Amino acid sequence: MLRVTGFAVAATGLLAASVAHANQNQLELQQNPEYWATQLGNYQGNRFSELDQINRDNVNELRSVWQFSTGVLRGHEGGPLYVGDGRLYIHTPFPNKVFALDLEDEGRVVWSYEPDQDSRVIPVMCCDTVNRGLAYADGRLFLGQADNTLIALDAESGDLLWDVSNGDHTVGETNTMSPLVVHDKVIVGISGGEYGIRGHMTAYDVESGEMVWRGYSTGPDDEVLIDPDTTLMLGEPIGEADLGVSTWPEGEWERGGGAPWGWVTYDPDLDLIYYGTGNPGTWNPDQRAIDGEPADNKWAITVFARDPNNGEVKWVYQKVPFDEWDYDGVNENQLIDIEFEGEERKGLAIIDRTGFGMLLDRETGELLVAEKFAPETNWADSYDMETGRPNVSDEYSTFRQGVNVNTTDICPTAMGAKNMQPSAYSPRTGLIYAGINRICMNYEPYETEYVAGQPYVGATLTMMPAPTQNGEMEGRMGSFIAWDPVAGETVWEVDERFAVWSGALATAGDLAFYGTLEGHVKAVDIENGEELWRFKTPSGIIGNVNTFMHEGKQYVGVLSGVGGWAGIGLAAGLEDPEEGLGAVGVFSALGDYTKLGGVLTVFALPD
Amino acid sequence: MTVCVRFRAIPVFALALLGFVTTHAAADDENRMTGEGPGAFIVEDGKVDPNTYEGYLVYTRACMACHGPDGMGSSFAPNLIRVVERRGWENFAGTIAAGREVQPGQVMPSFADDPYVMGNIPNLYSYMRARGEGGLGRGRPRIIESMQEQDEEKDEAAEEASAED
Ligand code: HEC
Numbered sequence: 001m002l003r004v005t006g007f008a009v010a011a012t013g014l015l016a017a018s019v020a021h022a023n024q025n026q027l028e029l030q031q032n033p034e035y036w037a038t039q040l041g042n043y044q045g046n047r048f049s050e051l052d053q054i055n056r057d058n059v060n061e062l063r064s065v066w067q068f069s070t071g072v073l074r075g076h077e078g079g080p081l082y083v084g085d086g087r088l089y090i091h092t093p094f095p096n097k098v099f100a101l102d103l104e105d106e107g108r109v110v111w112s113y114e115p116d117q118d119s120r121v122i123p124v125m126c127c128d129t130v131n132r133g134l135a136y137a138d139g140r141l142f143l144g145q146a147d148n149t150l151i152a153l154d155a156e157s158g159d160l161l162w163d164v165s166n167g168d169h170t171v172g173e174t175n176t177m178s179p180l181v182v183h184d185k186v187i188v189g190i191s192g193g194e195y196g197i198r199g200h201m202t203a204y205d206v207e208s209g210e211m212v213w214r215g216y217s218t219g220p221d222d223e224v225l226i227d228p229d230t231t232l233m234l235g236e237p238i239g240e241a242d243l244g245v246s247t248w249p250e251g252e253w254e255r256g257g258g259a260p261w262g263w264v265t266y267d268p269d270l271d272l273i274y275y276g277t278g279n280p281g282t283w284n285p286d287q288r289a290i291d292g293e294p295a296d297n298k299w300a301i302t303v304f305a306r307d308p309n310n311g312e313v314k315w316v317y318q319k320v321p322f323d324e325w326d327y328d329g330v331n332e333n334q335l336i337d338i339e340f341e342g343e344e345r346k347g348l349a350i351i352d353r354t355g356f357g358m359l360l361d362r363e364t365g366e367l368l369v370a371e372k373f374a375p376e377t378n379w380a381d382s383y384d385m386e387t388g389r390p391n392v393s394d395e396y397s398t399f400r401q402g403v404n405v406n407t408t409d410i411c412p413t414a415m416g417a418k419n420m421q422p423s424a425y426s427p428r429t430g431l432i433y434a435g436i437n438r439i440c441m442n443y444e445p446y447e448t449e450y451v452a453g454q455p456y457v458g459a460t461l462t463m464m465p466a467p468t469q470n471g472e473m474e475g476r477m478g479s480f481i482a483w484d485p486v487a488g489e490t491v492w493e494v495d496e497r498f499a500v501w502s503g504a505l506a507t508a509g510d511l512a513f514y515g516t517l518e519g520h521v522k523a524v525d526i527e528n529g530e531e532l533w534r535f536k537t538p539s540g541i542i543g544n545v546n547t548f549m550h551e552g553k554q555y556v557g558v559l560s561g562v563g564g565w566a567g568i569g570l571a572a573g574l575e576d577p578e579e580g581l582g583a584v585g586v587f588s589a590l591g592d593y594t595k596l597g598g599v600l601t602v603f604a605l606p607d
Numbered sequence: 608m609t610v611c612v613r614f615r616a617i618p619v620f621a622l623a624l625l626g627f628v629t630t631h632a633a634a635d636d637e638n639r640m641t642g643e644g645p646g647a648f649i650v651e652d653g654k655v656d657p658n659t660y661e662g663y664l665v666y667t668r669a670c671m672a673c674h675g676p677d678g679m680g681s682s683f684a685p686n687l688i689r690v691v692e693r694r695g696w697e698n699f700a701g702t703i704a705a706g707r708e709v710q711p712g713q714v715m716p717s718f719a720d721d722p723y724v725m726g727n728i729p730n731l732y733s734y735m736r737a738r739g740e741g742g743l744g745r746g747r748p749r750i751i752e753s754m755q756e757q758d759e760e761k762d763e764a765a766e767e768a769s770a771e772d
Pocket of ligand 1: 699710713731
């Protein structure tokens with residue numbers, strides 16, 4: 001019955017009349033600028049706040065009002081939620097504790113919850129035991145545990161309302177993502193692209209936890225929930241059936257990855273959810289080729305637009321067919337309304353893993369813009385705007401170079417020019433603000449065998465800082481940029497010692513915020529990136545900076561606690577490309593700057 | 608990185624533990640470092656023997672996600688090159704089999720049920736020693752050419768043997 005309701009909405013566009021479910025509550029909360037009710041601030045993924053009590057003129061007075069140690073050591077991603085009840089809701093990496101903290105009482109613990117999980121899940125998490133946070137709607141909190149258990153908690157008491165298993169960690173399936181509540185469904189993906197899993201996005205009923213639909217990333221159309229006659233690709237129906245099978249060598253789609261572990265965004269008017277899928281199975285492209293030729297490996301590294309009511313795919317756009325670099329396509333799809341070539345368009349902007357900033361039409365999936373935001377990007381020269389395919393450079397094609405050949409100096413690294421750290425978008429400036437990585441790699445594929453529950457990687461890689469750009473970037477491995485998604489160009493850039501792995505925040509106070517891997521929270525002038533304020537938290541920041549207002553006071557909150565892939569790859573420092581040339585020590589080891597430890601820091605202006 | 612110590616004998620207490628086995632690295636000439644005993648290795652002009660190479664591959668598959676690239680440690684797991692220098696073979700092999708959790712969240716899993724890792728502990732040890740005592744650099748090493756063929760012959764022989772089973 002609910003399904004039917006949803007359908008009618010999509011068909012008639014009578015949104016307000018229909019969705020009297022969780023969606024309505026979440027929508028109302030996120031439309032109130034005082035709240036931060038969903039990890040990305042709003043359904044569109046904009047991470048923008050209308051609050052301006054803290055602004056360009058007074059931010060230098062911002063100070064920490066209290067700190068709270070989570071007692072958990074490893075990488076803390078995600079951030080606090082505030083839904084107007086005077087509490088902050090936070091979570092931790094494995095063991096995935098949840099805390100309700102009294103905002104007024106210096107973070108006193110109102111309740112806490114700790115799931116009981118099999119610790120054998122820890123070694124099958126590729127890139128630290130991170131978790132990107134809670135979702136909230138109608139008095140319930142939702143958490144995807146590392147071991148794939150999706151739970152609903154009563155936000156008032158912390159009591160467990162229901163739990164359901166979304167996957168099996170003994171075959172390498174895990175969860176790191178934050179679920180999203182749309183209508184009466186809670187939607188969650190899965191991780192495990194390095195373990196030969198088969199990715200999927202699944203919707204559960206918010207009341208009961210019962211599965212409503214599941215759409216796979218690979219395999220036959222009826223399991224991906226594609227209709228080749230109606231599902232669009234670059235604005236036209238796909239036409240051909242079962243590309244999720246035929247674009248793989250025999251049976252390889254069954255371990256074809258495409259894990260959607262990033263953020264899901266949602267357009268309430270079009271009633272569509274958007275997310276991207278991860279890398280296709282093994283990192284050795286040779287094992288994914290057909291008759292020695294590249295095969296698309298659909299639908300890995302693909303943006304999906306699905307109907308949240310039944311999972312049906314409205315359109316697909318594959319950003320990287322036949323991946324040769326582990327360029328997971330999971331980065332957030334920011335929904336922004338823009339003017340493009342004189343026309344109002346419903347846009348979808350991506351600061352992609354690949355180093356390309358993309359703009360799509362979110363109604364049809366047509367590609368409008370694809371330009372490099374990380375100038376060192378060299379695996380592809382450009383995108384062919386007709387076919388939507390990258391023009392891959394043979395020199396950096398790990399497939400053309402071959403198995404057991406070390407393809408060198410590929411930019412960006414497998415970590416991506418941007419990883420999961422969510423960007424912000426200010427409708428006032430029309431710009432996207434993002435922390436990015438300036439790191440390159442050598443990549444050497446090798447033959448690997450699939451064993452359930454074991455890594456299915458098949459490539460070794462080494463990383464090094466990106467080459468300096470005309471003397472810029474000396475000793476730097478990251479930047480914070482302002483990106484014009486329509487013009488496809490960087491407006492300003494601030495370079496940082498390490499990759500910027502924290503989520504950004506843009507505010508109506510003419511500020512942009514981000515965190516650094518050394519542990520600084522920084523506020524910069526949104527017009528030019530000039531640093532206006534910084535605070536050193538106890539550990540590196542891979543969480544997101546969130547803001548909210550309680551009883552007339554604006555707060556900023558951030559989780560620090562170094563880790564994630566950044567904590568694994570950068571702890572001991574990268575290979576210095578200049579080392580032989582006498583420039584030893586320009587590039588630092590993260591381990592010399594920061595150590596583990598999860599802390600929530602809450603800031604406000606003095607009374 | 609402390610790879611400046613090119614020649615190092617294993618501490619006496621470890622020798623005692625290992626009983627009769629003696630293990631040490633020797634600089635045979637300027638371009639060649641070898642180590643004997645458990646985790647024997649050869650590093651020659653930055654290239655290695657096949658077992659050490661295998662150790663590198665096993666490391667990237669089973670250990671790197673926690674211990675970081677090239678054995679150098681991550682935000683939460685220790686640098687294994689130093690661990691091997693300090694603690695020796697029995698401790699290394701024992702920890703891999705049994706796992707360890709001193710601080711909560713810092714879990715070193717047990718690999719006792721993983722025949723691939725268990726069968727490769729000596730090779731892992733060779734790789735770590737080569738990185739430390741042997742002065743082997745970062746990244747994926749090459750196999751010493753003259754040993755490459757031996758290795759392939761060995762593989763073929765093994766394949767034939769298993770085909771006959
Ligand atoms: C899931 C993450 C993880 C994986 C995978 C992992 N380790 Fe560990 N390892 C750790 C952590 C964390 C510690 C520190 C444990 C402690 O001190 O409590 C550790 C400790 C060790 C130690 C003991 C260090 C000492 O101080 O004596 C050795 C030896 C070791 N690991 C070897 C390996 C090898 C070899 C592999 C691959 C076969 C491996 N580990 C895979 C996380 C991991």
